[in-house]
């Protein structure tokens with residue numbers, strides 16, 4: 001049995017618990033106040049008409065701001081997780097949606113990512129591959145789909161399903177704040193019906209049909225900041241998925257690819273997302289001066 005604490009310590013504990021109760025009540029009041037702002041935002045944004053309330057560029061900026069101002073013994077994982085639940089819940093309140101997940105590489109990591117980034121209020125629906133996820137999102141009003149960027153390229157170029165007008169597009173890459181030991185570290189692309197004016201275009205994703213490929217092409221793409229992140233064979237050539245800065249024009253990519261491969265290159269944009277943002281390892285650990293010792 002633990003020793004009874006002294007009357008002085010009991011009194012101090014009472015005062016500290018009053019402080020905790022005050023802070024909890026203030027946080028709760030602020031969350032209720034936040035929900036009232038969202039009620040007003042729904043009218044301004046006309047979310048119901050567009051189908052999805054998700055604004056990935058705004059969310060990326062908010063998550064970066066949280067990481068920038070974070071300090072003290074509270075783990076960043078906790079602060080990030082709390083705000084992911086707050087933002088996802090308010091997104092859901094504006095327009096309910098489900099998360100369709102590709103579980104072909106295992107359900108556990110995808111479920112962890114879905115729960116971390118979108119909370120527990122949002123329904124989670126597993127699918128056998130990226131193509132099935134994209135089809136489910138295409139058939140929905142405002143759902144999102146998640147899969148790994150390297151999802152089953154051996155089973156074909158899934159990004160081809162994103163090339164038509166009105167087809168789903170990549171709208172985010174998660175986690176917004178990448179770091180070692182992230183609690184939901186699996187890199188995922190988020191797809192939704194096109195967000196029109198709401199998409200963030202720091203990184204643009206392009207599907208390229210080329211007649212042939214040369215290994216040196218990757219080197220020639222590098223100065224553009226462009227990178228091949230997927231490739232799959234087609235009957236008459238190759239389909240490659242390229243990530244490049246939104247400031248680089250499609251015409252420049254086309255010229256470079258044509259020169260690098262010595263053949264034609266047909267390009268179609270299949271989405272965009274906020275720039276990847278990685279925290280240095282030291283920034284993610286709680287303040288060592290405050291960390292409990294063994």
Ligand SMILES: O=C(O)C(=O)C[C@]1(C(=O)O)C=C[C@@H](O)C=C1
Pocket residue numbers: 041045053054055056058059086087088090091094
């Ligand atoms: O800023 C918006 O457009 C919102 O809908 C608000 C909010 C939030 O809760 O902060 C919710 C969903 C969006 O993805 C981004 C932010």
